[in-house]
Amino acid sequence: MKRILVLLVLGITFSSSAQQMALKKGVVIDGIKVNDSLPESYALFLPSNFDTSKKWPVVFIFDMDGRGKQVTGMFSRAGEQQGYILAASNNLRDSLSISQNVLIANRMFRSLLSLLPIAEKRIYMAGFSSGAQLASLIPTFIKGVGGVISCGATIANMDVLSSKNPFHYIGIVGDEDYNYQNMLNAAQFLDKLKFPNQLLIFEGGHEWPTTDYLSKAMEYLTVSAMGKGSVPKDKTFIDESFDRNLGDVSALITSNKPLRANHALEELMELYKPHKSIDSLKDSGKTLRKSKLFKTQNRNQNTIFFKENLIKDDYSYYLEEDILTYNYNNLGWWNYQMEELKKYDRSSNLFERKMGKRLKGYLNALIADNIDMLRAEEVIDEEALNFLWMLKTITDPADYSFYLKIISYSAKNEDYGTSLFYLEELFKNGYTDKNELYALEGTALLRITPEFNTIVEKYLKSARYDILEE
Structure with a gap:
């Protein structure tokens, strides 16, 4: 027998009269309408053990490309393990204003709260x-938010935080993520504010964390809720959670990662303080910080962070100058910077290798960000955009979209030499989509030239138009 939850929903949340909905448990359900008068919908996940006899925690997930089903699917295993509803x-769209996105989110909240028994x-x-970042702003606009799980980004605006409206902040970040330092600094700032927070660190870049980290974040929220009395304390759950997380710390120590082990210990002390004696954790932390390896790595990391910040400042300064002056002559300098970053990949210093990846990101x-800002202007500076597209072919040569933009823009301005140069660079980096290329906007005259088709034939073995020889 299929596990199906049948709920009778009254009121105007989904229609003006009573209606019946069948919601499957343990799978992501997409396309649930916010109401009949708006073309808005959301995806929903109910854990397999869901029933209506008790109230459930819920995590609302924000994706600025409106991929409700996909992101709910990313969280679903963690939601199943920890017993959370997901929606x-x-x-939601990056192109919309903050206020528009907040209103969309609020309508989804009200819809779900009317539909299901939420704690x-x-x-x-x-x-x-x-x-x-949008998720971190929601507690400012909507009261009653208990916490935020922020992956790969810090709180959007620290100035709006208030001790009168606290929420539990859990950051998750890779140690090769360009936001890594920002999130470490934010955690220290939140500590000074006495704002409840933890920061989970994994090995990786600017990417979604694995199920294990998402599940741990939800587990932390449950432990915190038990400490606040928002949910009955479960001693077995607390003990098992504590032992499991302590085991993760031991694994970090064994693998010679004392900095991360110390960080994790400090987070556990704060989290489990309402439930257990943490004296043994304090002693372990003191011993760890006295070790030679910890001191060496801590000094090394601080040196790397200082160097990284100087390089980031240079990037920011020179990029701003180059955009203002359309400084195409400086593209060679940027190419040199990318070669320097490649050297870090070969460094024997682990912290330096990770810095190189963060700097590239x-x-x-x-x-x-600068491309987005230029596009948002009432009058778009196409020349500045073209410079940034060219720079992107240097910093991210595998992204073919920027070569195509340059080819199109240059062809519109009858700069066929530039178009042909970037056409060949495009092919050198592995591009093969002939149909897309021959449909490229603004290139009607360019793509019938012998030069264009000669390059296409050279790399793709055949061109759409014959090459006539005199």
């Missing part, structure tokens, strides 16, 4: 990158 809107003090937000994010 994500299909209508009022256990309503949480989550997201990755720009979605995480930072530079690409910085360029992307």
Whole structure:
């Protein structure tokens, strides 16, 4: 017999009269309408043991491309393991204003709260990158949010935090993520504010964390809720959670990662303080910090962080100057910078290798931010955009979209030499989509030239138009 939950929903949340809905448990359900008068919907996940006899915690997941089903699926295993309802809107967009996105999110909240038995003090937000930043703003606009799981991004605006409206902040970040330092600094700032928070660190870059880290974040929220009395304390759950997390710390120590082990110990002390004696953890932390390896790695990391910040400042300064002056002559300098970053990949110093990856991610994010800002202007500076597209082919040569933009823009301005140069660079980096190329906007005259088709034939073995020889 299929596990199906049949709920009778009254009121105007989904229609003006009573209606019946069949919601499957243990799978992601997409396309649930917010109401009949708006073209808005969201995806929903109910854990397999869901029933209506008790109230449940919920995590609302924010994705700024409106991929409700996909992001709910990413969280679903963690939601199943920790017993959380999940929901994500299909209508949030980076192109919308903050107020528009908040209103969309609020309508989804109200819809779900009318549909399911939700624990009022256990309503949480989550997201990755720009979605995480919006999630961190929601407690400012909507009261009653118990916590935020922020992946790969720090709190959007620290100035709006208030001790009168606290929420539990859990950051998750890779140690090769360009936001890594920012999230470490944010955690220290939140500690000074006495704001409840933990930061989970994994090995990786600017990417979604694995199920294990998402599950741990939800587990932390449950432990915290038990400490606040928002949910009955479960001693067995607390003991098992504590032992499991302590085992993770031991594994970090064994693998010679004392900095991460110390960080994790400090997070556990804060989290489990309402439930257990933490004297033994304090002693372990003191012993760890006295070790030679810890001191050496801590000194090494601080040196690397200082160097990294100087390089980031240079990137920011020179990029701003180059955009203002359309400094195409400086593209060679940027190419040199990328070669320097490649040297870090071969460094014998682990911290230096990770810095190199963070700097590459930072530079690409910085360029992307400037592209977005230029596009948002009432009068778009196409020349500045073209410079940034060219820079992107240097910093991210595998992204073919920027070569195509340059080819199109240059052809529109009858700069066929530039178009042909980037056409060949495009092919050298592995591009093969002939149909897309011959449909490229603004290139009608360019793509019938012998030069264009000669290059296409050279790399793709055949061109669409014959090459006539005199």
